[in-house]
Each structure stands twice: as C-alpha cells, then as structure tokens.
Amino acid sequence: MERAQNEVKLHFEWLLCELSRSPESSEKWDSSAMPKGKAHRISSRSIERSKLRVYNYRRLLQKSLAELRNINTRRGSVDDIQLFAAVDEVLKPAKKHVELCRRAYEFRRLDVERRLKEKIRTKENAEWEHMHHLIGRLGLWHRAAYFLVENASQLENMLENAKVRMVPLSEPAIGTGLEMLQIQESQDFVSRVCSRSTLQEYVERLAPRLNEVQAIVSTALTGMHLDGRVMHAETMVASYFHFHGLRHVSDNPYIGCSKPSCFACKIYLESSEFALKARPSSGHAFTSWMPPVTPRASDAAAERAMLSVLESVAQRLTDEVVLNIWNDRIGRGRRHDSTTGITTTNRDT
Template sequence: MITADGLDHPISLKLCKRLNRFFEALSILSSLQTACGRNSQFTATSDTSVSEESHSRTLECFINKLAQTCDNKRHGPTVTSLAIVRPPDKLLYAFASNQRSHEDNEEARGFVFSILHYVNQVCAEPCFRDDECSTVFRHVLRNILNFNHERIQHYRQSLLERLDQCLRDCERCTSEQSKFVHSLGVWTRNEARLMSLDTSLKAVLLPIQQIALLPSDEPTEDDGVSSTSSKNEELVRAATALRQSPAFNDIVDKGKAGKIDESQHWCELQHFIGRLASYFRATQAILGARKSHPELFAMEGLEIHFIDSSKPIPNPMNAFQAGLPPTQRDTVRSAHAIISRMTSDKGKQEVYQQYADELQRCGLDDLIAKQCRKKTFRPIAHSEVLLLEWLRSEFAEETHSIPFYSGVKYIGCSKPTCRLCEYYFAAHSSGVRVRPPHRNVYPNWVVPDVLVEGETSQYKARMIDAVLGRVRDDVFMALREKVSERKRFDSNTYSSQPTYESLADISDDLDDLVSQVGGILIASRSRISCAEVRSNMRIGDDAWSVVAQNDETDEDNDGGVLMFTGRNMRSKDYLDV
C-alpha cells in the first residue's frame, strides 16, 4: 500500500500504477489537443424532425432540455444529467451535476418542481393554450431565464461584443467594395451581391443590438412581473427570430469565409445567438412533453432527486510521482518517456517518438509539464457517469434491471457528451445511451469512487483500462496525423445551409427579418409570429446549441492534468509498466 499526498487513506501500488498510466496518457492527449488541435466543425447530430421523430426521441429531447435549464452557472460546475426511472411506487427524476453543493442541489430541485407543478396545473384548466404567444409559454420561459440569469447576462454581454465587431466588419466590407467598384467604374454582379448582403445584414443586426443594450440587472419583482425577465424574454425571442431566419445562414457563411481574425467573431455571434435561442427551444420541449407524456407531470408519486456530486481528487500525477526527485519527474513526463510506456512494441515506440520530436517546435513537452503542474488539476466524476453508477448501485448490479421510464435507456445532459464519457458508456455493458459527443477532452475526468478499493475494484479497473485504450489510440492518431479534434464551444450551434436562387431572394428574406426583429424592439409586448416560428422549427432540432461541460472548451483549460504524490513510491515502482 502507498500513502499518497492529499489522500486520507493509502491505496494499492496496483491502483497507483493504473491511474498514473491513465493520467499521463490523458495529459499528453490534452497537450496534443493544444499543440496540433484544429477548431473542429464537428457537431453532435440533432434530434429528428417532427415527422420523423420517434416516441423515444421526443422523450430524449425533453430530458436534455430539462437538464439544460438546470445548468445555470458557467465554467462547468452545474453541468447536469438527468434520467427518468419508474420504480413500482413512484416516478423518479434523478439528476446529477458536476460540482453542485447540497444547497445548490436543493435550489435546483425547487426550480424543477416549480416548473413541473405549474405546467401540470395549468394544463388541467379549460381553454388551455401553450403556443409560443400564450401566457403559459411566457411564464415558463421567464422562470427558466430567471433561474439562468447569470448565463443570460454573460450571453447578452458577449452578444453585444460580437455584434459590435460584426457591424464594423459590415461597414468595412461595404466601404471596401464601394471603393473597388469606384476604381473599376462598373458594378459587377458579385460586388453588387456582396454589398447588398452586408447592408442587409447590418439592418438585421442593429435592432438586435438595441434590444441587447437594454439594461438587465438582478431580477426584481414589480407587481409580480419581473422587468428583467421581460427584457431577457425580448432578447431570447429576437435571437430566436434570427436563428430561424435565412439570414442566419449568411452569418454562418461569414464565419466560414474571409480572414481568420474577421471570421471568428461571426462564428461566435452564431454561437451566442444559438445559446439564447436554446432557452426558447427548451420551453417548447417542456410544453411539448406535457402533450405527449402527460404522466411525466402528474405530481402524485413524483420525486425529484439530485445525487451528491463527487469530491475532486488531488492532482494524481504529483501524488504518484512524489518518490521521484523534481528533475526526474520532468524526465518521466516527457513525450518520449510517456510513449515508451504506452506500448511495448519498440518499433512503434521509435516511430511515434519521432512524430513527437516534430511537435517539439510547438512546445509539446512544455505543454505536458504545464498541464501536470496546474493547481486546478483535480479530477471529478462527470455527471453522466456519476448518474449511471448511482443508478447501477441503487437499482441493480446488472444495469439492464434499471426501470427506465417507458423502457428508454437514456441519460440526458445539459451539454453534449465529452470524449471520455463517450468512451466510458461505449465500454459499459448496460446499453444506456447518452447524447452524441462533442469530442473535447477534459483532463479533470475520473471514474466515480476511483480511490475506493474493495468489491468493485475489478469493475472499475476494467472501465479505466477500456477508456485508457481509447485514449492511447487517440494519442497515436494525433501524433500520426498531427491533428487532434476539438471544438471552440462544446455546446451545439449549427444550422442547415439552404441555397438562394437570386439576390432578390436574399433581400426579401432579410427585409422580412428586419421587420420581425424591429417589431420586438418597437413594442415590448409584441411577439414573434407564432406561425412563422412554428413553420421553421422542428421539435427535435437540437441545432440550437443545447448545453454540457462548459460554454467554451477553454473554460476547462485551467483544469490541469492529474497527478498524485506518494511518499512511499520508489522510482523503479513508478517506471515499471
């Protein structure tokens, strides 16, 4: 047994070695993601459309969206997963979050209860309406926005910053095109099209900028109606109108074209519009679920339970390497040394060490060392995995015995699944499904109760090894291809790309949108045309950036790479594979 710094009990040498191998492979993969990463256009697949969606897909969309409404803080602590199970005596909404305190859990539980109770109550009334213009829809949307006030304020401010950059970009492009045409003395069809597009986009973005500029401080009640909620609702509806318009595709195209320093703010504008619009979509999903699954809202026998979040473990690599002098620690953390322990094939070692040498110009070893030294490198169990293992222990050792509601073996989440959680569920024998992944890698990831040894040790070792095998494969692929998948944002914001037949079509579509968004600004009580929104919106379309590990991938960048410190560790013990 080994006594490791930061742990309140000794752990076996076998577990120490296994975790060291896991985290050193994870640290090099994370460093490769930085050294040779690409800002991937990979997106998780959307839910199916209304005409194609199945019973289970409708339910999964509701689960994801309800989880999203609970993820009310940035940087990952409130990333929330949800499973709905039906034991014989009740209907259980089981939630788990990355790092929620007991008090935060109780607050979130109260929020979920209030939403479910209100929807159940008003749906029982005669002449009930739940369309996007109804009082019920507005009440649910505003309550969601109030609970997510911190996020909405961040999105509002970020949207304003990107709008300012994009509007200046439109001005610059229009000016440059005008000068170019003047120098030629003739208008080309392409120049006319581009100039018209920039002018029209500016006309679309200016009204949204005015709405976003409205002050929005902490929610304050005024005669039972929050003025802040009203302003936030206007912003969300304006973002929804833009998100569902053909003009949004022009914003997407702007992000794909032009100079890198210009296209990034268009990409980020696309993201924040999608984030705001996703709350409108969440409200639709909740009210839609009441129609298709009314029993989910019957309060009798309904229980809402938030399980405790995991406790962060100490930096694992420091603890495991405490027996090594500082100079030797840097040596064993080099890409060469780690690769030599990832495979026993000498030929393979040499080939991939050469690949690593090529990446030293990107500072690969320095990135690994930096990752390993981070004070914030304290792994936690992610909410999806934490919830799966809680269900497994609560209901049955054999996961197929878990009484999932309607037989749908699904754990939803407020954000797409990270790469390590994806590998964990793929290796699990349960067949429980999760959201499609965004492929980002977070070093602050660990199996639940990993340091508790006993009856479940063999099971946990098998799961760690399964994920480790996939991580090593990814390391070798990244070294070989000099590329590692990652996304700038880990929530989904993407759209289809319709084609336009003529310049007149573009102008007409943008003119319609200007009128629609302008109407929201002119009259705070006016609403988006329900028919227009409904005609463009698909119940299962999760393209509206749905939410999970963080808003941006770099929000986990200060999460560090895991290390442990064991005082009784010998150099030979550490270096043995």
C-alpha cells in the same frame, strides 16, 4: 454548495408540479409569440433563475457582433449589413430576459440565418460560428420551455407524485486506477506517445522544442491521482441512474444537457453497460476529466471497462500530440465556455 443544491431541487419540484397540472384553456403555445399561461410561468421562472448566464451570453454576442462589424467594414456586402441588422434586433433592449430568448429562438426562421450558415460553411471567419453558437444558446431557454409545455399532457401520469432526488457528490479514494505520468526525460515522454519505429525521427524533428513540450504536458498532468480532477455532471447522473436500478419514464434512454458531451463523456455514456442513446460530442478531450466512482468500483469487470474509457481518452490526446509534432505547433487556443469560464484543454502539446 448545499444552498445551491437546495435551490435547484426546489426549482425542479416546482417545475414538476406545474407540468402535472391540468392543461389550461387555450394552452396551445405558438412558439413565435410570447408564451402565456403555464408556458409563461415556466419560461419566465426558468430564465429568471439563469439571468446571469443570459446576461453573459448577451454580452458575448454583443462583443462578437462588434468584432465582425469591424472586420467587415471595408469588404462587407449588403447581405452582411442585413445579417448584422437582424442580430441587432435580437439584442435590442427588452424588459425581461424571456423576450430576448424568444427573439434569439426566432432568429432561425429568418433568411439571414441561412446567410450566416453559409459563412460558417465556407470557413470565412471562425467568429461567424461563435456568433451563431451564442444566438443558439440564448434561444435554447425559450425552446426548452416550449418543449415542456407542448409535451406536458404526455407526462401527466408519469409526473404524479414525482420526486426530485439530487445525485450525491461522491468523495473518491485517492489512486483509483489513475496513475501519475512520471516524465524523467524529454525523450522518455516522446517514447510514450510515439511508435518505436518512428521514435528517432520524431526526436530529431522535435529536438529544439522538447523541453517546452515536457513542461506543458507535466503541468497538464500534475496531480493525476485526483488533484484538480473533474467529474462531469452527466456521467455522475448516468452512473447513479444505472447502479441504483432506476429506469426511464419513456423509451428515450437519454441523459445529458443542452451542450454536446465532451469526448470522454461520450465514450463513457456509450458503454454497453449503460445502453444510453448516443449524443453528439464536441470532440474536446479534457485533461482534467475523471470517471465517476461507482458502487462497484472494486469490481474487476467495472474496473476494466473504466480503464478502457481512460485508454481511449489517452489515445485521443496522444494522436493530437503526434499530429502537432508534425505540424510544428505547440498548443491550440480554445474559446472559454461562455457560461462557466472553463476552457477545454484539448492540448496539442
């Protein structure tokens, strides 16, 4: 862990140093062409650091393309054939990952990209959306380097003598506001998530599957004190940033990454105390999510605010439980995050 943190720190220090340099001649970067000069150094080094992830996205994109080709063998149109050919062009062998990422970024300029969005809009097949997501993820590496170089001149004064500081991983005390849900009986569980006025109706409808529901929920919530709990990086940074009196270098109060926030992180980041710019949310509610521990963990006001976040997350999960009781469905498959292998556990128990 410490070695990985040091590598990340060194990379950011190099990146800040590179961005603070005076612009080179003909620094203007055409995003549709292979980057040169400073842009090339930034994109190549950054993508090289993530080469295993890039490789993984490429492999998943190949798999997605193969599945869609197989599905559309009998009823595919000329437009589909052109779309597949364009994705093949993105995936064709390249000496460097930076070229693959540039081609993925350029995909958005093609006519076939509109065709792909139309297929997603009509909900013809969920795999189309997955393929679009993978192409977008690959293109983001190119886009990120392009953005940094294009805006480097605005950052020069801010980056002078800039330092990189790693947010420390906190070791929270057991039992800070998170109580384990004790389920004594199946009906007891149902009473916790359903209004009393409809409790009997729910119980009768769900009776044949109550034990299955109880087992799933118990597994999901085992160790609610902290065993298996996960603090997401963006909330850790936001908390550290706020409670240590740090400020933004511009009027863009943004903390996050290229992926949308999960449901819990979105609520946390939008709290009035942080006053951060709202970000899109994936809508996923992780049963393993937990808030970061702050220097004011014992502060009554901070504790109430944190409990409000947790209650909102719990309500989201409760709503999904009720919805799926009525739909007579247990669980809903979620794709693994294509980089980390983590599955979102927006459980529909």
